[in-house]
Amino acid sequence: MPPQRRRRPEPEAPAPGRRGRRPEKKKSRGKRVLLWTGGSMAFVVLVAGVGGYVYLKHLEGNVSTTDVGTAGSSSFKKDEAFNILIIGTDKRTGEGNEGYGDKGSAGHADTNILLHVAEDRSNATALSIPRDLIVDIPDCETTQEDGTKKVIPGTSGVRFNQSLGDFGRDAGCTMRTVAETTGIKPDHFMMADFNAVKTLTTAVDGVDVCVEHAVDDPKSHLKLPAGESKVEGEQALAFVRTRHAFGNEGDLDRIKVQQQFLGSLMRKMASGDTLTSPTKLVKLAEAATKALTVDSAIGKVGTLKDIALELKKVPTKNITFTTVPVIDNPAEKVKATVVVNEAKGPQVFDMIKNDISFTEVEQQKKKEKAAVAARLKGEKSEPGEVRVRVMNGGAPAGSAQQELAYLQTQAGVSKSENAGNAPADIAKTTLEYAPDQADQARALAEILGLTGAAMKPGESVTNSQGLPTMTLTLGKDFKGAGVKLDGSVKKPDLDTESTADQKLCAS
Incomplete structure (x- = not known):
């Protein structure tokens, strides 16, 4: 494994000390651009690298991994539908994260998106899971630093965000909680911290956002005029963190704003200005990999590349953002948490499990x-x-x-x-x-x-x-009594639903 480098090698120059390579062949290889779209779709679509094997191994060295055992799949398969759980944590530790989140937090699952990619790659669904959703966290086996296994007892009737961090729970515990709550098993996870938003938006020279009314939030320090603006770095992080500038100042309205932001970030990453700029691609690759933690099954650069290329096949118009349907927790007098809406939630979960597109149901x-x-x-x-x-x-x-x-x-x-x-x-x-x-x-x-x-x-x-x-x-395609056989499962009316190609204004 070569040492990490602080300077990007020139793509055209041959590696020192190598012999027997013709300059023209090295030049053609150096021009190859490897686009990954994996990252943390919160912070999503991802990574680009220039310059061959050595540089790609350097990027791989940036990525942190976690062994989640049986919580995920053992490998990634190109010819199957797959589910990736994207987690944004409020942990303060790590360079660039000191001024955010709760002091002393173990790192909770504060932003959660279950990304389902259809088997035929025609569509994808990004399902946001509210951090304040009341769930049952199952027992989960974790791998300790010394390699030993430890089972952390489950807890009933607690917030979803406690599935990570509390009592030493890792991302595998969050994956098991998603499976317990929705019936959908995540195959892999990708986790990023506060710094990811700042570094990724800076790497692409800012992300376009829109607000219906001028914003001046002293808590998040977000100031924006009405209409369209470009945000990056600290301002981009303030945009996705603010709860007091939009809607009823709750987490569900913040999720809507985050979904709009992610759609814009995806469009910017896929734009010609980004993909044709080696400088931007390298910045993006460095930012994404340094901010990323994944399960060990996809921690290799080749696997991340494969995931990226599969994600790249999905048209942005067929990437749907929605949220787990919820209602206020009836057990509370002062409404602070939510529970799954049993009239709508199971239908949404079944559509994802059965690989049914949210954008193509009516058609x-x-x-x-x-x-x-x-x-x-x-x-x-x-x-x-x-x-x-x-x-x-x-x-x-x-x-x-x-x-x-x-x-x-x-x-x-x-x-x-x-x-x-x-x-x-x-x-x-x-x-x-x-x-x-x-x-x-x-x-x-x-x-x-x-x-x-x-x-x-x-x-x-x-x-x-x-x-x-x-x-x-x-026939063998029968899915159960009363389940529609044409793939046109009745889609419930959802409070939040948009696609990645839509340009929306936060209100």
Whole structure:
């Protein structure tokens, strides 16, 4: 491992002491620019490096790592969806952090974003988790400095931010808490401190922000005129830290402002001005890696590069920022904490788990409805007039009976029955219907969210009563009783939702 260098080597110059390399080949390699977008999306999209293997190893030496054991994945795979937990900590220790956060803080999880990247890289969701969300922190195994393992007992009914720092909890404990709360297991984590915002925004020569009204906050020392401004360094940190300049001065409104800031930072990092400037790229690489702590599974420069290249594939218009749906904690008289909104939260978590895009839900829904309508002309029947038998063709055991119960008790399809197992397993759920059953097929397609491809014209069959009926065969794509099969899960109305390409003004 070469020693760390304070001066960036000239990209065009051959390394001293090396022999047998032709100048023209060295020149072409020196021109390669390695863009990482990993970092801490809070402080996100990341890192760029110029100059070959030695410099990349130098950058790798900047990155701190933590062993999170079974809390995360053992490796990163390019061909799979992945979840990265991004943590901003309030810890004062470390160069540049002395004047911020709570004095003596162990370093709590104050800013938290669960970044989900879809398997096909067409979209991503950045889910903010409020620090004041009441959760149950599970038992977690941590690795001590001497290499020994220690299990830290869990705690019930506490703020989410206590999942890091308290009692020696590490980022692996925060990852386990996310999995316990949302049902979504983070594969990896990236953590940054206060200094990251200052150094990253300075490296890209500032980030554009917008406020509806002039701001003069004596607590964060943020002063901005109404309209658009450029912030960097201390002013950028003040912008993302202030709670008293926006909304009702609470943490949820600060999260909205942070999401707008991150969208702007992502656009700036991906801009031509940044990507074509070797000077900016090197500054960005140094700033991001020095401010970054990751799990040991992705601590190698090659893995960070792979993550960056996968993130780079996602269009900014399809990167959605949203927040865990919450309500005020009903157990408190003075409202200081929040709990998950059980009417909306599970739907959001299921969309992420099932790799469903927040930006494309409505478009996909309209597309599939049009496909079904084109195939099935005319009117649709009332649910009580639909006759269908349900068969299991590859779904988990008991699925046919569960779907039947849903149809009869919740969807109003009373003329339905369980027809047992299909003759063979199929990959995709299908609905077979006769020509004179098109009106019934259209009604059932709407209830179950069947795609146009799922509709199979065929011959009439009879049910146990000798009456003509359709056949619904549940395939391996079946996700549970009542769950839409076309990927157009009903998206709940969310208080906060924006995309990375939107230019918004904080209010």
